[in-house]
Amino acid sequence: MSLSGGCYCGAVRYEAGGEPRFKGQCHCRECQYITGGAENLFMVMPSADFAYVKGEPARFTRSDLEGPATREFCATCGTHILTRTPRDTSMVILKVGTLDDPGQYQGPQAAIWTADAQTFHMIPEGIATFAGFPGR
Template sequence: MKQTGRCYCGDLHYEFTGPVHSQILCHCRECRYLSGGSANASIVIAEESFQWTKGEPKTYQRSDLETPRTRFFCENCGTHICVKSPPRPGMLVLKIGSLDEHSWFKPEAAIYCCDKQEFHVIPEGIKVLDKA
């Protein structure tokens, strides 16, 4: 099924067609910068099933890490769309908030719960992992 999404200002549009490999909530410290404070609600999809259909994203990599993640975001409005993560080659981790339709999201696992905050609520019945 084709899924479409965009950044807040609309300069970036994207779509993907492939299956959703996993659905996660990430509680790590880094994700709190990007999510605004809550766990980061993301899906993992194949990079080859994804394409930008409008605009060119800006990328960011930390220079102090040996294998940094590459973050794709809108340089106009700052919406963070997705991440390429070296531990997941060929995959993209896409934040669900920019998808036009994301009410189907059903997290299967909460990861990096070693960093979880007390105000973070983990849904009942999902896997709870200390790391990834």
């Protein structure tokens, strides 16, 4: 699969390849902050096949958490592009809204952290749901 995308203002662009390891929907409170209140739609892609082709993102890592994720975003318009987790550096968690063709996502395989979901969040029928992170 070949993906391309970028931020709202066009200052940061990327290309991603390989097959998605997972396509999900996250309802955790942290994702709600990042999205402005909605659930977060994402694709887990191989980091070896991901590259910025225009611009360089700003990065933010919380200093008050053990093993925090790093969020990469456009410093100009604020668009959240991806997340990198120290637990698995072989992947990037790509935000679906940044894809040039969001239709390539084709919907989530599962919804995670549903224990934090708000009453206005929508979970597609027929997908697996997990109150927290699967396997933990």
